[in-house]
Amino acid sequence: MKARYQYRFYPTDQQRQSLAQLFGCVRVVWNDALALSKKDKYQGYNKLSALLTQSKKTVEREWLKEVSSVPLQQSLKNLDTAYKNYFDSLKGKRKGKKLSAPKFKKRTNSQSATFVKTGFSITGESVYLAKIGNLNPIWSRELPSDPSSVTVIKDCADRYFLSFVVEVQPVQVDAKNQSIGIDLGIKTFAAMSNGEKAFSPNYSALDLKVRKLQKKLARQQKGSNRRNKTRLQIAKTHNQIADTRKDFLHKLSTKLVRENQTIVLEDLNVSGMVKNRKLSRAISLQGWREFRTLCEAKSEKFGRTFTVISRWEPTSQVCSECGFKWGKLDLKIRSVKCLNCGTEHDRDENAAKNIQKVGTGHRHDSKRTMRQSKTTSVASVVETSRITAPLGR
Numbered sequence: 001m002k003a004r005y006q007y008r009f010y011p012t013d014q015q016r017q018s019l020a021q022l023f024g025c026v027r028v029v030w031n032d033a034l035a036l037s038k039k040d041k042y043q044g045y046n047k048l049s050a051l052l053t054q055s056k057k058t059v060e061r062e063w064l065k066e067v068s069s070v071p072l073q074q075s076l077k078n079l080d081t082a083y084k085n086y087f088d089s090l091k092g093k094r095k096g097k098k099l100s101a102p103k104f105k106k107r108t109n110s111q112s113a114t115f116v117k118t119g120f121s122i123t124g125e126s127v128y129l130a131k132i133g134n135l136n137p138i139w140s141r142e143l144p145s146d147p148s149s150v151t152v153i154k155d156c157a158d159r160y161f162l163s164f165v166v167e168v169q170p171v172q173v174d175a176k177n178q179s180i181g182i183d184l185g186i187k188t189f190a191a192m193s194n195g196e197k198a199f200s201p202n203y204s205a206l207d208l209k210v211r212k213l214q215k216k217l218a219r220q221q222k223g224s225n226r227r228n229k230t231r232l233q234i235a236k237t238h239n240q241i242a243d244t245r246k247d248f249l250h251k252l253s254t255k256l257v258r259e260n261q262t263i264v265l266e267d268l269n270v271s272g273m274v275k276n277r278k279l280s281r282a283i284s285l286q287g288w289r290e291f292r293t294l295c296e297a298k299s300e301k302f303g304r305t306f307t308v309i310s311r312w313e314p315t316s317q318v319c320s321e322c323g324f325k326w327g328k329l330d331l332k333i334r335s336v337k338c339l340n341c342g343t344e345h346d347r348d349e350n351a352a353k354n355i356q357k358v359g360t361g362h363r364h365d366s367k368r369t370m371r372q373s374k375t376t377s378v379a380s381v382v383e384t385s386r387i388t389a390p391l392g393r
Ligand SMILES: [Zn+2]
Pocket: 319, 320, 321, 322, 323, 324, 338, 339, 340, 341, 342, 343
């Protein structure tokens, strides 16, 4: 099983220059190949690789010879993967949302270059990259095994990282519990079927800062130094938000996967919801998709079962105790009392319990539920003091 291990490093001025040159070359190789593919049709890695070798003999592109050829080849391999994924997505062979065609790379976005075995080596504390030299990353944790590749990254806030791909062994830890269902929301990030709740860190102060800076940026002159400074500030604030979120999501997903043998989530139509402009900012900040990806990856690492149930399951419309169906509830209603069995439920916890039931194959007799819902039209709804609007803004 493969994993990524990432470390920060601080390049010397000389290395900064060499890396800038390398990133530029990687970008040009990608953009040239993409332009060609868009003009005609995608011709495959081998053809593009041969064209790259030829182009190095021309005056316009001979400067590509000044950097290592390994990341340039890798840039074409990455383009090849991007095209394969795109074609698979077009043919419906790929699950998840539809992919768009590969895009041109911009100088202002984050930059990267990948070295495979032939282009790098690790000696003691330092990492040697061909034609760049020795880099000294901060080894925050030990590499578990020999890496098969390393990607050098410069993000929008001008931070540098080395990201290694390594082979890792599944971890052997026995789960305390059989299974857990998780209901994701905005006010409560995750409500668990065991009654626990996890709340997101508060991003609103940083989010407000980003919005203010974006307004400032819009007023500043293109290409000016001041504008560039604002752009960097925005990137730094975005990073702060992302780091806080990542830390929270990592801790929560590790705990859940470590303690439970089966983890059940609901498939959320995130891209559909993000189209709702009022909700979109809050949803993007939450990182639901990131959380799901983390749970899935960690389940593999810990040998757990990871299940996603259909978003059409009426998990908030059914009593998790007796299966009685009370129908749709307004988002504002946080607490429900079942008319059939009298159980009082917290809305999110009830949904989490149903997610767990459906995910582990224990569902209520739907025929019985349907019969009952015909005779009794509405369940009594208890609005408790916990009622809050979903966004809380
Ligand atoms: Zn009930």
